[in-house]
Amino acid sequence: MVIIREISHEDNFENLYSTRIKHPIVLTPGPKEADNIRYLNQQFFFQNRLDPITMSAFTNDMIDRLCRSDSYPNNFKTKVYRKAEIFLNLAGAWESVFGSEQDELFYQAYRVLSELRGSTLYLNLISEALDLLSSDLKKAVSLMWAFIDEQGIVDEHRAYKLIEENATRKHFEHDGILVVGFNHLSAVQVDMFNHISSYMDVIITLPKGIMNNLTRFDWPMWLEQDETLINLQSKDDDKNKKKLIDTRQPHKSEVFAQNRLGDVIGETFSDTIILLKDEIEMADLLELPFVNYDARISNDIYSERINNLYEEIRSKKLKTPDEYRLFIKLKIKESLIKQSDDPSTFVDIKAAYLFHQVLNNLEKEYIGNVTLTDFILRVIKNVCLLNAPRSSTVSYTGQGVKKCEVLSINDLKLKRLESVNLIIKRDFLPFGISFDASNRELVSFLSTIGPIKNTSLNNRINLCWLLMSLDADPKNRILIEVGAKDLGAELLQFLNIEVKETILSNSEIKEIRKDNSRKYDGKVNKYSATLIQTYLDCPKKFEEVYYYQNKNFPKLKSDLLANALGILEHEIIAHFYERNTDNISEDQIREISKELLSKFIINQNICLSEIKFQTHLNELVINSLNGIKVVGLLKNHLPGYNFEFEFNISSEQYAGSVDLLIYNESDFFIFDFKRSQSGASSHSELLRFESIQLPFYQMVTENSKKIPCNGYGYIVLNNLNESVHLFSSLSSDKIKIPGKIKDISTEDWGGYREKFKDFFANVKNEIVESFETKDLMAFPKKQITCEYCPAKLYCTYEGKHEKS
Numbered sequence: 062m063v064i065i066r067e068i069s070h071e072d073n074f075e076n077l078y079s080t081r082i083k084h085p086i087v088l089t090p091g092p093k094e095a096d097n098i099r100y101l102n103q104q105f106f107f108q109n110r111l112d113p114i115t116m117s118a119f120t121n122d123m124i125d126r127l128c129r130s131d132s133y134p135n136n137f138k139t140k141v142y143r144k145a146e147i148f149l150n151l152a153g154a155w156e157s158v159f160g161s162e163q164d165e166l167f168y169q170a171y172r173v174l175s176e177l178r179g180s181t182l183y184l185n186l187i188s189e190a191l192d193l194l195s196s197d198l199k200k201a202v203s204l205m206w207a208f209i210d211e212q213g214i215v216d217e218h219r220a221y222k223l224i225e226e227n228a229t230r231k232h233f234e235h236d237g238i239l240v241v242g243f244n245h246l247s248a249v250q251v252d253m254f255n256h257i258s259s260y261m262d263v264i265i266t267l268p269k270g271i272m273n274n275l276t277r278f279d280w281p282m283w284l285e286q287d288e289t290l291i292n293l294q295s296k297d298d299d300k301n302k303k304k305l306i307d308t309r310q311p312h313k314s315e316v317f318a319q320n321r322l323g324d325v326i327g328e329t330f331s332d333t334i335i336l337l338k339d340e341i342e343m344a345d346l347l348e349l350p351f352v353n354y355d356a357r358i359s360n361d362i363y364s365e366r367i368n369n370l371y372e373e374i375r376s377k378k379l380k381t382p383d384e385y386r387l388f389i390k391l392k393i394k395e396s397l398i399k400q401s402d403d404p405s406t407f408v409d410i411k412a413a414y415l416f417h418q419v420l421n422n423l424e425k426e427y428i429g430n431v432t433l434t435d436f437i438l439r440v441i442k443n444v445c446l447l448n449a450p451r452s453s454t455v456s457y458t459g460q461g462v463k464k465c466e467v468l469s470i471n472d473l474k475l476k477r478l479e480s481v482n483l484i485i486k487r488d489f490l491p492f493g494i495s496f497d498a499s500n501r502e503l504v505s506f507l508s509t510i511g512p513i514k515n516t517s518l519n520n521r522i523n524l525c526w527l528l529m530s531l532d533a534d535p536k537n538r539i540l541i542e543v544g545a546k547d548l549g550a551e552l553l554q555f556l557n558i559e560v561k562e563t564i565l566s567n568s569e570i571k572e573i574r575k576d577n578s579r580k581y582d583g584k585v586n587k588y589s590a591t592l593i594q595t596y597l598d599c600p601k602k603f604e605e606v607y608y609y610q611n612k613n614f615p616k617l618k619s620d621l622l623a624n625a626l627g628i629l630e631h632e633i634i635a636h637f638y639e640r641n642t643d644n645i646s647e648d649q650i651r652e653i654s655k656e657l658l659s660k661f662i663i664n665q666n667i668c669l670s671e672i673k674f675q676t677h678l679n680e681l682v683i684n685s686l687n688g689i690k691v692v693g694l695l696k697n698h699l700p701g702y703n704f705e706f707e708f709n710i711s712s713e714q715y716a717g718s719v720d721l722l723i724y725n726e727s728d729f730f731i732f733d734f735k736r737s738q739s740g741a742s743s744h745s746e747l748l749r750f751e752s753i754q755l756p757f758y759q760m761v762t763e764n765s766k767k768i769p770c771n772g773y774g775y776i777v778l779n780n781l782n783e784s785v786h787l788f789s790s791l792s793s794d795k796i797k798i799p800g801k802i803k804d805i806s807t808e809d810w811g812g813y814r815e816k817f818k819d820f821f822a823n824v825k826n827e828i829v830e831s832f833e834t835k836d837l838m839a840f841p842k843k844q845i846t847c848e849y850c851p852a853k854l855y856c857t858y859e860g861k862h863e864k865s
Contacts, residue, residue, distance in 0.1 A: 062259075062263075062285075063254060063255065063264075063265060063284045063286040064262060064263070064286060065264075065265050066264055066266050066267070067268065067269045067272060068268065069529055082236055082237030082262055082264070084109070084110075085235055085236070085237040085238060085264075086114070086119065086237070086239065087114065087241060088113070088114065088115070088116055088238060089116075089241055089243075090243050090244070093471075093472065093474075094113070094474050097242075098113045098242070098475050100476070101476075101477070113241070116250070117141075120141055120220050121140075124140070124141055124215065124223065125139075127224070127227050132227040133227065134223070137213040137219070137223070138212075138215050139215075140215065141215050141217075141220050142216050143447075144216075145448045147209070148171070148444050149422055149444055150208070151167075151205050151209075152167070152436075153423065154204075156436065159201065162436075164435070164439065169198060170198055170201035170202050171205070173198065173202050173503065174202050174205045176503065177190055177206075177507075178217070178218035179217065179218065180248045181248050181249065181507075181510050182221060182222050182225060182249050182252040182253065187206075190503060191203065193503050194503070217247075218249050221250060221253040222253075224253055224257075225252065225256040225257070236261065237262040237263070238254070238257065238261065238264070239266070240265045242266075242475060244518075244522045245515075245518075247280075251283045254284065255284060255285045258285065265284060267281065267525075268522060268525035269529065270528070271525050274518065274521050275518070276515075276518075278508055278513060279512060279515055279518050283511060283512050314538075314540065314559075315538060315540050315541070316540070316543055332481070333467075333482070334465055334481075334484065335469075335473070335478075335482070335484065336468070336484045336486075337483065337485045337489045337490075337527075338469055338470060339470060339471050340469055340471065341468075341469045344663075348663070355466075362408060362673070363412055363445075363446075363449035364449070365673075366409055366412040367416075367442060367446055367449060370409075370412050371438065371439075374388065375435070380433055381432075382420055382424060382431055382433070386417065386420070389413050389416055389417045389420075393414065393417075396410045403679060405672070405675045405676065408672065412445070412449075415445040415448055419441045423440070470491070470523045470524070470526075471523065473526050473527050473530045474526045475526070475530075476530045477530065478530050480536040480537065482537075482538050483531075483539045483540065484540050485542065485545055485549070485553075487544050487545045490545065490552055491520035492520050492549065492552050521555070539558055541553075541558070584829075584832055585832070587713075587714060587716040588715055588825065589715065589757075590753060590754040590757040591717075592607060593824055594753055594754065597842065599840060599847075599850070600837035600838060600839070600840060601838065601856050601858065602841070602852050603831075603837065604831075605852035606852075608832070608835075611851045611852075623740075625665075626680065626681065626736060627735075627736050629654070629657050629661060630681060630685050630688060631706065631707065632657060633650065633654055633657065633685040633688075634685055634734070636653060637649075637653075638689070638706070647682065650685050650686060650689070654682050657681075680736075680779070683779065685778075687778050687781050688776065691781060691784075691799070692721070695732075695798060698795055698797060698798070699723055699795070702724060702730075703723070703724055705721070705722045705723075706721055707719070708762075710758065710761045717761065719731055719733070720732060721734070728769050729762065729766060729769075730770065730771065730773060730792070731755060731758050731762065731772075731774075732773065732775075733754065733758075733775050734776050735775050735777050736777075736779060737778075738777055738780060738783040740775070741777050741784065741785045742754075742755075744787065744801070747787060748813070750820050756814075756821075759814065760814070760818060763814075769814075771788065771791055771792040774787065774788075774800065776800070777800070782799050782800060783801070784798070784799060784801065785800060788802060788803070788805070789807055790806050790810075791807055839852070839857070839858035841858065
């Protein structure tokens, strides 16, 4: 039978099983929880010859046992396949049935397949779910399902099904199963344990206090437990469970008004700092400068390199695996040469090796000749992302002499902690609920046949583990950031934390809310290149940004946006130009870059891993070196000219800033720094006014300076050869810099400038009329315009509009 036991640290492991279980299998979610359990009672585990194992190890061990028995099906593989391996197998069969042009259907079908195979072990229920899909999607999912079965692939679903169908007591060396430390069991795991419990006891442990928070959709409610054996906590326990946290002054917490924690933490000694968030990142560590500690950092450290390499391979238009391999080998060779000077290059080598390895595996599984279509390259990229390592351990040494352990809420299962500083910040608050599914109707149906993952329940269980982990100790402190009370009232109530209203009221802290009232501003006060370009890119996006004043673009906390890095690069280039660009060493640039980057991420409270910090630092150094090189060349080619960085072109009618203006009494040149080729427009886009930034700067600066512009260009900092420049033939001979340079005759150059003035006047008239009509259609010039568009919630654009 299944027995649910609520546990606390006072429970001994001997008391967790019934008298019928003498030698159980102890199952944990992962190695971290297994280590914590061993640490709690090492003597008990040693004396009873027990060792906690992960669910993954249990599955592989059971499949191995079944393989050695007569009951294991002969047509099934003998190992449990990972997601990446299944992905490759499915992609290998896809094109032969649907063709590569159906790549979006492939990814949609794979997502639905994953949902279905994780929802139940019983196929008769799956057939009902398939009827909810469109005909194409149903066909695709059915094909994938049949292919997995016919090939004998053992994924999580098939592994649990085989264990359920074939495992009997004789296959176990143990007489029961103890499941400890899980926040979530999937529907297929629940099905498997329900079946196994018919002939052996399965004890599922939960932290004390969580049973009162369950709904009928949560996974413990789907376990077929004996109601008489459920160990529900008593009312007295409920009163006492929140007393585990004992602050120096009961029911009162200290509040800090800044994000920089060092001064607050440094006041008192603490063995442990707990950050109430899922994962600790580099930005968190930078806020604690006065302590030394080792922290386990979990980060996706390879995704950026994998995506960049994927785009580079696509741009090369490689067709055969041999061309692909040659390119990858050259990339690895280049990285190996750099590695002696820059150890972080190992990430590039690993990413390239992943691409090479995945292609070899793909060729083994693929049906027919492998041609590197866009679909296949995208498959390779996704498999590389699945196979890439996800975590690392960072040893961080601050400037002080104190030493303490820094933990996230995910690290606290089954640990005993004393002398703790618990940090609650506004951007860390749990208790959120997320929902992500490709087919909501399907998920609604699946919730009737099994549990659906509940992030709110997961957060509550984590908080219960937290309460269990903290012993009643007068040294424990709870530090709450100003403003957290309004955003996390439910959390503070759960932790039994009370803060006086007068402490939390702070006029500088404003609650961020979405204003649903949509009012037109009425007119455009100043025209900028960004305003005009936004209108040309998509009128609907322009409406949201400039009519409704909604400029809230999404921002990832775990990374820096390109414009922030660009600002830093401009500062570095200007800094060294003023100090003579001819004698600048790379070490000097690295030193300044590191200082500016560190200050920026601390001041902006950006979460940044050590790996990403080093990656961005290397980018800053390389791009700044290239920028300084080009500025030096321009200085040599244009003697007697003045160089002005961040030249302000603002006036009553116009707004903007030119990255670099080079001028004398008779003419001037304009240059804009771009971090990569994607930011630089082509010659044709400039000449057709599809990109208006530089023509706009030219027109406004000519009005201001009263002298003509004889050329402008984009300087691409990460690859100077990709820079794009337009020069009048009067100037092109004397300016020799890297990049794609187009000469325009003096006559055509003058006509081009006048033509832009007419174009700009027409666009202004359109914008003025649009404020009056208030009827702007969504028509993005490029699909990427939609990705971070603030109008996305209200826009109904589906790629069907045609510009009239």
